[in-house]
Amino acid sequence: MVKCEITRVGEDDLILVTGGTKPHIGAIVLCTWDGIQAHVVSHGLPHHKEEKLYIELAQLWCTTFKKNVVLTGGIHIDNATxxxxxxxxxxxxxxxxxxxxxxxxxxIK
Structure with a gap:
């Protein structure tokens, strides 16, 4: 199971993505909107593979909603195939x- 949860921080969004058997922090992505395009800064922890996926998610959120977002979390299953x-x-x-x-x-509401 994977969960995506949002917390509003003023006008910005914080999204936590977790799942598997050991939710954790494996990567953090900050995506900012400058009025024209998105800019990304990210960090993945050693031996974690979430960063690339989380960059894609954060960029999509930022460009869709035209706002800053921090996306973080981690998904883990032991011995994953x-x-x-x-x-x-x-x-x-x-x-x-x-x-x-x-x-x-x-x-819209």
Whole structure:
């Protein structure tokens, strides 16, 4: 199971993405909106593989909603196979798109 949770920090967003058997912090991404484009600064912890995925998620959020976002978290399953990792990535995108849809609805209201 993968969870994406949002916390509003003023006008900015903080998104926590966790899942698997050992949720943790494996990467942190800051994506800022300058009025024209998104800018990314990121850091992945050693031996963690979430950073690339989290950069994609943060850029999509930032460019869609035209706002700053910090995205962090970690997803882990012991002895994960390639298939396990693909499933977790797919579940992450599903959970993230649901969060985006819910956020879009709250903006429209």
């Amino acid at each position: 390639k298939e396990d990792i693909e499933m977790l990535v797919n579940k992450t995108w599903e959970s993230f798109f649901l969060l985006m849809a819910n956020n879009k609805v709250s903006i």
